[in-house]
Amino acid sequence: MAAAAFAVASSVLSATFDWPDILREPAPVVLESFHAGGTSLIVTWFAVAWTYALVGLPMLLLAAALGRGTDPVLRAAGAIGAASALLSLIGFLRWVFVVPALATSWAGGDPATRIAVEAAWTAQHQFGGALLGEHLGQVLAVAWSVTVAVVALRTGVLPRWIGVTGLIASLLYLLNQGDVLATAVPGFGVWEPAGLIGSTAWGLWIAALGVTLLRRR
Template sequence: MTPRRTAVLMVTAAVLLNVAFTGLGSVFDYPDVLEQPAEDVLASFRESQAAVSAWFLTLALAAALLAPVAVGVGRLSAARPMRWAVPIGIAAAVVQVVGLLRWPLLVPGWAATAAGSDPDAAADARSAFGTANRVLGDLVGETGGYLLTAAWTLLVLAALGSGFAGRWFLALGSVSAALVLAGVLSPLDLPLVDTANFAGYVLWSLWLVLFAAVLVLRQRRRASVPVSPATADVRS
């Protein structure tokens, strides 16, 4: 994982995250659709099943990329916070992927059963869907994802400090992490929490892209530094 490869993965993750979220909003009214009864959500899913499943797979891929990004970023510093950041970043990727994959893997079966002629089976499917949303969605994917993503970001900032890219790097990362973390309050239905969480992920994506740009620029500066004859002799 060179800095350049890490930067590419950062940009790819940020782009996929925003494109997938936009796509889900346009074809599935996500995440507002989750406020509807399970029967209506499953019916909406079934109407655009292929597109919705594809967008959730894209979103899961964006989340999964945080694991190699965490490994690559972990090589930027040997500080104690960075040693914690690597496994926490990998864990953030895992819990989000687990939560998101319920849509392409489990929901199609429940949606088909809920639309069937057997009322008991349909009720069981709606119940299973609701349980999966609470456990895999709200608890694992969202709450776990918010906590671990915010923790990874703050640990990286603590390890790299302002000397890495300046105070703006710390400020943008800290604000985005705080807003992402606000998402854990979403089940309380507090005003503006969901808006703050959404804004946090937008800012976090921007921070990730700028982080990638800094990595590339730092690598180019190192490559442009002339090698002294003595150093060249030692390397040869």
């Protein structure tokens, strides 16, 4: 349910704000587009943030759902998964609590004000977005899914195909880090389709895992 809700919210965001491609646009482009989106865009970001955060709950409770509540590996993985959801939540919520003020100041500012706001935008975007949400959030999410996939393959507690596809989806999702690191290291190798393919594959795997757990019950 959480994955489906996030898919709907993020689809609306993509259609109305050109997300995630707009994340790599220059500050003036992003701020102007965000200001034009108004209150409805802020509400959309709020929905995206909290529907993704809900994904952290099943991550945390997966060990119990599998009847392996005392398994130290799955318990550690659950904590890692919950941490990844929290970091991503922070990254998303800056669009609700930080970016609106910057966009308003930029839209009504003189050239000097706009230069200052663009610098502030870049700083918070790299910290809250690239570092917390896109790097730490995604890397920890991959660490969680790899652990679950390996446990599935080694113990048989989940179907083997969950393990195999989990490893593949995790690798594809991890390749998106090239795009994230390129924001700090110019010229860093980037595979352009990684973001779309990786996040889609990982999201579908999460949904498949959820369906598998429901069928087990």
